[in-house]
Structure formats: structure tokens, C-alpha cells
Amino acid sequence: MGTASGVANSAGEKLSCRVCAGKSLQKVLSLGSTPPANAFLKSPKDAEQFFPLELSFCNGCGFVQLANVVSPELLFRDYVYVSSTSPVFVQHFKDLSSLIIKRFSLQHGSLVVDVGSNDGILLRPFKEAGMKVLGIDPAEKIAAMATASGIETLPIFFNATAAKGLAKERGRAKVITATSVFSHVDDLDSFVSGVKELLSDDGVFVIEVYYLYELLAKNLFDTIYHEHLSYFTAKTMARLLQRLGMEMFDVGETDTHGGSLRVFAQKANGPHKVEPSVGRFTAMEDAMRLSDAKTYVEFAKKIGQNKARLKELLDGLKLMGKGIVGYGAPAKGNTLLNYFGIGPDILDYIVDDSPWKQGLYTPGTHIPVVGFGELGKRRPDYILILAWNFAEPIMKKCGGFTNFIIPVPVPQVVNSTVEEDLGSIAESIKEDAKLLEGKTVMITGGSGFIGSYIVAVIDLLNKKFLAKPCRVISLDIHITGQDSRNSLIKEIASEHISFIRHDVTFPIKIDEPVDYIISAAGVASPIYYKKFPIETIEGTIFGVKNCLELARQKNVKAVLYFSSSEIYGDPDPNFIPTPEAYKGNVSSIGERSCYDESKRIGETMCVAYFSVHKVPVKIVRPFNVYGPGMKSTDYRVIPMFLSQGLAGRELPVHDKGNQTRTFCYITDSITAFFKVLLLGRPGEVYNVGNSSEEINMLALAETINSEVFNGKAGVKLIAYPDTYPKDEPRRRCPDLSKIRKELGYEAKVSLKEGLKRAFAWLRDSSG
Numbered sequence: 001m002g003t004a005s006g007v008a009n010s011a012g013e014k015l016s017c018r019v020c021a022g023k024s025l026q027k028v029l030s031l032g033s034t035p036p037a038n039a040f041l042k043s044p045k046d047a048e049q050f051f052p053l054e055l056s057f058c059n060g061c062g063f064v065q066l067a068n069v070v071s072p073e074l075l076f077r078d079y080v081y082v083s084s085t086s087p088v089f090v091q092h093f094k095d096l097s098s099l100i101i102k103r104f105s106l107q108h109g110s111l112v113v114d115v116g117s118n119d120g121i122l123l124r125p126f127k128e129a130g131m132k133v134l135g136i137d138p139a140e141k142i143a144a145m146a147t148a149s150g151i152e153t154l155p156i157f158f159n160a161t162a163a164k165g166l167a168k169e170r171g172r173a174k175v176i177t178a179t180s181v182f183s184h185v186d187d188l189d190s191f192v193s194g195v196k197e198l199l200s201d202d203g204v205f206v207i208e209v210y211y212l213y214e215l216l217a218k219n220l221f222d223t224i225y226h227e228h229l230s231y232f233t234a235k236t237m238a239r240l241l242q243r244l245g246m247e248m249f250d251v252g253e254t255d256t257h258g259g260s261l262r263v264f265a266q267k268a269n270g271p272h273k274v275e276p277s278v279g280r281f282t283a284m285e286d287a288m289r290l291s292d293a294k295t296y297v298e299f300a301k302k303i304g305q306n307k308a309r310l311k312e313l314l315d316g317l318k319l320m321g322k323g324i325v326g327y328g329a330p331a332k333g334n335t336l337l338n339y340f341g342i343g344p345d346i347l348d349y350i351v352d353d354s355p356w357k358q359g360l361y362t363p364g365t366h367i368p369v370v371g372f373g374e375l376g377k378r379r380p381d382y383i384l385i386l387a388w389n390f391a392e393p394i395m396k397k398c399g400g401f402t403n404f405i406i407p408v409p410v411p412q413v414v415n416s417t418v419e420e421d422l423g424s425i426a427e428s429i430k431e432d433a434k435l436l437e438g439k440t441v442m443i444t445g446g447s448g449f450i451g452s453y454i455v456a457v458i459d460l461l462n463k464k465f466l467a468k469p470c471r472v473i474s475l476d477i478h479i480t481g482q483d484s485r486n487s488l489i490k491e492i493a494s495e496h497i498s499f500i501r502h503d504v505t506f507p508i509k510i511d512e513p514v515d516y517i518i519s520a521a522g523v524a525s526p527i528y529y530k531k532f533p534i535e536t537i538e539g540t541i542f543g544v545k546n547c548l549e550l551a552r553q554k555n556v557k558a559v560l561y562f563s564s565s566e567i568y569g570d571p572d573p574n575f576i577p578t579p580e581a582y583k584g585n586v587s588s589i590g591e592r593s594c595y596d597e598s599k600r601i602g603e604t605m606c607v608a609y610f611s612v613h614k615v616p617v618k619i620v621r622p623f624n625v626y627g628p629g630m631k632s633t634d635y636r637v638i639p640m641f642l643s644q645g646l647a648g649r650e651l652p653v654h655d656k657g658n659q660t661r662t663f664c665y666i667t668d669s670i671t672a673f674f675k676v677l678l679l680g681r682p683g684e685v686y687n688v689g690n691s692s693e694e695i696n697m698l699a700l701a702e703t704i705n706s707e708v709f710n711g712k713a714g715v716k717l718i719a720y721p722d723t724y725p726k727d728e729p730r731r732r733c734p735d736l737s738k739i740r741k742e743l744g745y746e747a748k749v750s751l752k753e754g755l756k757r758a759f760a761w762l763r764d765s766s767g
């Protein structure tokens with residue numbers, strides 16, 4: 001790793017526990033030796049000091065701390081992190097200050113002291129609200145800058161001696177805050193004694209500190225670096241404060257840095273009563289075995305797997321000649337880069353929004369840090385988001401780029417088109433989706449085009465909206481969901497989702513309760529069903545029969561069966577737009593019959609199970625769903641046109657191109673499917689589609705040519721190929737009155753917009 005000067009000896013080994021002062025410490029994790037994570041270099045040739053990065057566990061009280069302490073002079077005097085460069089943090093601290101002012105009824109002119117005040121990000125809103133403020137931060141440059149901008153900041157380390165002097169000089173403080181600094185302090189005895197000196201008897205000490213529980217739960221190993229000496233739980237925090245004559249009276253969680261504890265403390269026997277949150281947190285931590293050394297040994301194993309996976313992903317992309325850059329150069333990014341051995345051979349550069357870091361090189365790995373403008377000049381194919389706690393705003397900011405890699409909790413490639421689409425589906429069904437809280441959904445075809453969206457949406461609902469996660473059992477013969485390289489839209493790694501390889505033409509056995517069943521297995525490609533008519537029939541009929549049998553045994557709340565608009569065959573022009581009541585015009589012996597007729601018998605099977613066994617089954621008939629994730633090789637018309645155009649070929653239109661269809665973008669379709677599953681009436685059938693733009697195939701090709709390819713692809717008429725089944729319906733357009741009226745469904749995405757989104761995905765996902 002470059003010009004490493006070897007492991008320096010100046011790191012002092014920590015021999016006693018910071019919380020209970022006990023000496024029974026056990027090393028549980030090693031991340032090798034690295035330079036301090038904020039020691040950016042002016043030149044890649046600069047000498048660097050490396051220090052071991054190891055965690056030790058206290059057998060006395062369960063506290064987790066770094067095994068070695070690097071001199072704070074070395075870490076913090078030249079600190080370059082400026083909080084106010086992150087708009088998310090600015091808002092966070094504004095909210096915190098108003099919360100404190102309100103909850104503790106702070107009077108104008110009350111003294112508020114912030115320790116580790118950085119550029120005054122928290123004190124500024126206090127000052128604006130009329131408080132007297134004082135910042136303390138040993139980073140000399142940043143302290144001077146803060147003072148010059150109107151927030152008086154002393155460039156000193158806070159301890160008992162300093163506090164005594166300050167109390168005499170400035171009087172006692174009503175509020176002392178320590179956000180993102182408490183874990184940086186080696187001598188907490190002196191620090192907390194200082195707080196006691198400086199705080200008025202009814203004063204409040206507010207600590208925000210990185211939460212160990214989140215580190216474990218979300219696998220955030222990269223938040224371990226030399227500045228972070230201590231890894232607190234509510235339990236260890238309470239114990240420390242108690243030993244030093246203070247009391248934690250309330251505790252909560254905030255989402256900064258992937259999850260922090262917010263602690264409210266007072267002098268022992270202070271005026272505030274202890275809230276139930278204190279007991280609740282410690283009970284939860286005990287249940288999660290946070291005071292058990294084994295928990296940390298297991299965690300160390302998980303990090304090893306994460307390392308192997310990310311390296312494999314990045315090396316694979318490099319082999320394909322892809323350009324990769326990093327986004328964000330936070331301290332945690334440097335732990336990850338150093339421990340994983342990711343250097344300038346993999347990342348061309350790292351973009352960081354802080355001008356303080358631009359023009360410098362990352363410690364240990366020597367990757368140049370540049371400003372946002374560089375992205376436009378040297379376009380990468382993939383952006384590795386090192387500042388993953390800001391992944392959403394970063395993806396938004398990089399609007400012209402769509403491929404991102406998020407390294408934790410499990411490394412995965414994320415496509416921003418797909419992410420936005422999943423987000424908009426989850427948003428539109430979040431209220432109805434509460435019915436899924438704590439329930440289990442079994443889906444067949446869970447790795448197919450539509451199935452993979454349903455699984456990914458439930459995963460997102462679990463993360464963002466559901467109070468209790470919904471469990472998913474995904475059955476698929478392809479099992480693509482387990483392998484990132486084959487996954488249609490995104491890799492899902494969640495403890496709540498299982499992918500099982502199973503051929504649905506065989507009975508389904510599941511040894512746990514199931515509340516909802518979605519029967520989405522089957523083929524929808526005309527090419528496939530012309531070639532394999534018998535498999536098509538068997539797959540459809542046995543697939544639904546086995547779902548219905550399982551539904552009967554499990555006494556489920558609902559079954560959703562995916563039928564098709566194909567069951568209408570070639571509709572009578574008097575029945576276009578086609579309502580659910582139309583009986584269809586289908587041949588039983590034509591080339592499409594294997595598909596059409598088996599879907600029809602599938603519907604018949606559903607209503608038979610409904611009438612005989614009271615299985616609450618609901619049927620959807622989708623009209624041409626399209627969107628990201630549709631493979632160009634299955635010859636459905638939109639992905640076929642898009643991939644032909646992308647390959648620089650003319651868009652081939654069958655016959656005269658006067659057959660009409662309507663197309664429904666994936667976000668609208670999936671929203672409708674969830675609505676039918678959760679709110680539709682049992683035994684009923686619903687058309688799903690977008691009836692606003694019936695378009696013939698020639699016009700579709702011309703629209704794609706002009707809107708997506710700026711007229712450069714061209715369009716040609718060709719005869720039907722032999723591989724294509726005859727009897728193609730002339731017109732197709734749904735009547736959507738029923739789903740509109742009963743379930744309040746309305747398609748929102750226009751054809752032009754949907755085509756552009758589908759193309760953006762296809763362009764970026766093709767190797």
C-alpha cells in the first residue's frame with residue numbers, strides 16, 4: 001500500500017475499560033493496520049503512519065472499544081471534516097436545537113456549550129434563537145473559521161481542568177452538547193467530570209454518539225476507525241455516567257451516520273425523572289446479546305464475507321473494462337478502502353463535496369479526491385458510494401448516472417431508474433401495504449420480470465414503511481434472485497426474504513404459516529410458447545393448481561393469480577376497449593392456444609377453488625406490462641425495439657404494423673397488482689393496464705425512433721418470422737372502469753416517459 005512507513009509504535013494499547021475500569025479485555029476483531037482515516041495526503045508520496053485497528057470487548061461490562069489509542073494531537077489538530085458541507089446535517093442540528101430549547105424551556109441568554117463544535121453547525125441555530133453560545137474544538141483551523149463567522153470557538157481539548165476555568169469565567173451552562181465527539185474521547189472520566197463542573201444543577205447534558213447496535217445490525221464495520229475509540233450501547237452509556245456521578249434520564253435513536261444514540265443526562269438526583277425509554281433500550285440490547293463476546297466474533301466473520309463479495313464485484317467490472325469512481329471521502333470510506341485493499345487501480349478518483357478534501361489523496365490508498373465537476377469530464381460507468389448514509393441524495397445529485405454500488409450492509413449494484421421506480425411503487429401503496437405487516441407472502445415466479453419487482457417492493461416496504469416486516473418466500477425454477485449477475489432488477493439480501501428453487505408444476509410444501517399467495521410463474525413470450533407448447537400448458541395449469549392447493553391448506557387471506565389479456569383472443573371490435581365481462585374470441589387449436597387456453601383454464605380453476613373451497617382468489621389480466629428488467633431476448637415488442645435500436649439496427653415492424661396495443665409501465669402495473677391482492681374482491685377478475693394511449697406497432701416504432709434514438713435508428717416493415725405464432729390479435733385495449741371504480745387505480749406514467757425509463761435501464765445494464 002504505497003509508501004507505508006510501517007506500523008508506528010506510538011499507538012498506546014488500552015489496558016483498562018473506559019466504562020467500568022475493569023481489566024478483563026478480549027480482542028474480538030482486527031481490521032489490519034491503517035493510517036488515521038482523516039489523514040488525507042497532499043501528495044501520494046507523503047510519508048504516513050499506520051496504526052492497528054482492532055476492537056476489544058470488556059468481559060466485565062460488555063463495553064466495546066478500540067484496542068489502541070492514537071494520540072488525539074495527531075488525529076484532531078489538523079482535522080479537515082467540516083460539518084456544514086452536509087445539508088442533511090445542517091437540518092439535523094437545527095432540529096436538535098429547537099427540540100432542546102422547547103423541551104427544557106431554555107430562556108433567552110442561557111449559556112449553551114457545544115464540545116466538538118466543528119464549524120458551529122449546532123450552535124448557530126441556538127445563537128439565532130437568542131442563546132449565549134460557546135464552541136470548543138481542538139481543530140485549530142476550523143475553530144478559527146467558526147469564530148470568524150460569529151460562533152466563538154476555543155481551540156482546546158475539553159477536560160476537567162478546562163471546564164473549571166470556563167465555569168469561573170463564563171458561568172454555568174444550561175445545556176452542554178457533545179454530538180459525534182463522545183466516542184472520540186479517551187479520558188471520559190475527565191471529560192464527564194468537566195461536564196459536571198460546567199453544567200448548572202438543573203442543566204442537561206446531551207450526547208449523540210454512534211450506536212453499537214446499528215453497527216452490528218447493519219454490518220457497518222466501516223464506521224470503525226481510529227477516531228472512534230468507544231462503541232456505546234444505552235446500557236454501557238448509563239453505566240459510565242452513573243460511575244461518574246451523572247444519570248441518563250432519556251435515550252432515543254437518530255439516523256445520522258446510519259444510527260446514533262441520543263442521550264439526555266443530568267447530575268445524579270437532578271430534576272428530570274427517568275423515562276421508560278431507558279429500560280426499554282437496555283432490555284432490547286440484552287435480547288440482542290450485545291453483552292456477549294460471541295456476538296462480535298460472528299460479526300468479524302461477516303465482514304470477511306463482505307470483503308470477498310465487494311472485491312469480486314469490483315474486479316469483475318474492471319475485467320469488463322468499466323470505469324469506476326468513488327463518491328464521498330468520509331472517514332469510514334477510508335476504513336473500507338484500506339481494509340479491502342481498494343486503491344487507484346480500481347477507483348479512478350473519488351468525488352467529495354467538501355472543498356477541504358479536494359486536491360488531496362486518501363490516506364493509505366492514495367486515491368485522488370476531486371470536486372463534483374470531474375464526473376462530467378471523466379465519465380465513469382459505476383459510482384461506488386462510500387458515503388452510503390447519503391446514498392439517496394447522492395443518487396439524486398448524480399442525475400445523469402444510473403449505476404451505483406452500495407458497499408454495506410451487503411455490496412450491491414443499484415440502478416437509480418429501478419430504485420426510483422421501486423420507491424414510487426412503495427410510496428403509492430404504503431397505506432394499503434400495512435395489511436402485510438407481520439405477514440408471510442409466498443410467490444411463484446419470484447425471480448421473473450414481474451415477480452422480481454413484487455419481491456423488491458416488499459423489501460423496500462419492510463425497510464421504509466412497515467412496522468413489522470413482511471416475510472417473503474420466493475419460489476422460482478431459475479433462482480435468479482440468489483445471484484447478482486442474473487438478477488433481473490436488483491439483488492436482494494434480506495433476512496426476511498428466502499429464495500427457493502422449485503418447479504411449480506410439482507406440489508408446494510411450506511412448513512410455516514402463509515398469509516398471501518401470488519401465482520406469477522409462467523411464460524409470457526410468444527417465441528417460447530410456440531416452441532414449447534406442452535410445457536407452457538403444464539406450467540400454467542399445474543402452477544396455479546399447486547398454489548390453490550397450498551392456499552386451501554394454509555387458509556390464506558388472498559391468492560393473486562396472473563392471467564393475461566391474451567384470454568380475450570382477437571376481440572370483436574364492438575368490445576374494444578375490452579371489459580372483464582367480454583367472453584373472448586379464442587381458438588382452441590391455433591398456435592397461441594397453448595398459452596391463451598391454459599390461462600383460461602387457470603382462471604376456471606381459480607373460480608372453482610373459490611366456489612368449492614372458499615379460497616379467496618383474485619385474478620388480474622395485465623395488458624402488456626413493460627419496463628426495466630425486461631430481457632431483450634424474450635422478443636416482446638418494446639424491449640425488442642429498444643435493443644435493436646441500441647445495437648444500431650433498424651426497428652423491425654411485423655407485417656404492415658397496424659396491430660394496436662396499449663402498454664402499461666411497470667410502476668403502474670405493480671401498484672395495481674398490490675391493490676388487487678390486498679383490496680380486490682375474492683372470486684373477481686380485474687383488467688390491469690393503461691388505456692390512455694392505444695398505439696399501432698408502426699407508430700410505436702416511430703415513437704421510439706424519434707423519442708429515444710433521435711430519429712437515428714430507423715424503422716422497417718418485415719414479414720412475420722416463422723418462429724412467431726400466427727393469429728396475432730389486431731387490436732387490444734382494456735376497459736379499466738372496474739379497477740378504477742373499485743380500487744381507485746389510475747395509470748400515471750405516459751408511454752413516452754416509460755419508454756425513456758426502460759431505455760435508460762437497458763442501456764446501462766447491457767454488459
Ligand SMILES: [Zn+2]
Nearest residue numbers: 017020058061
Ligand atoms: Zn468494562
